[in-house]
Amino acid sequence: MQYLSKYNTLFFLAFLILWQFNSYSQSNEGTVRIESSAHIDQMVAQKKQYNKSLDTYQGYKIQIYYGSEKECYEVKDEFTALFPDINTSIIFSTPQWKLQIGNYRTRLEADKAMVNIKKEYPSAIVLATEIAMK
16 A cells, blocks of 8 residues: 555656656746748848739639520620629620629639529639739
8 A cells, every 4th residue: 555655646746847847847947939031031021022024813713604695685684683792794705605704812702702603603713814914
């Protein structure tokens, strides 16, 4: 019995020492210093300047119609009445007309918009395309 008591005391002391060490190591504060070379800063500045010169960027649109010209304009008017805040664009690609909507920077943005649009236009699809800069 006395043998177990010695191990319990030893275990308790070891636990107490480790607990103190843990609390001491967590309370220390430090500083972080970030160093960057002038070459990297110059490259970032060049990339920013290049991006400003672009007229388009890779983005996403949702295509809700593909077919004849007359129907395409009818679907456009119907869509504009339902969703007046989303831009539309009609594209002619021989021999069909396409109605594409929205200008989304990421696929996630396009998929979020797709949730509401699919209710009215179940055949709508997301397309990767060039988007005009605003």
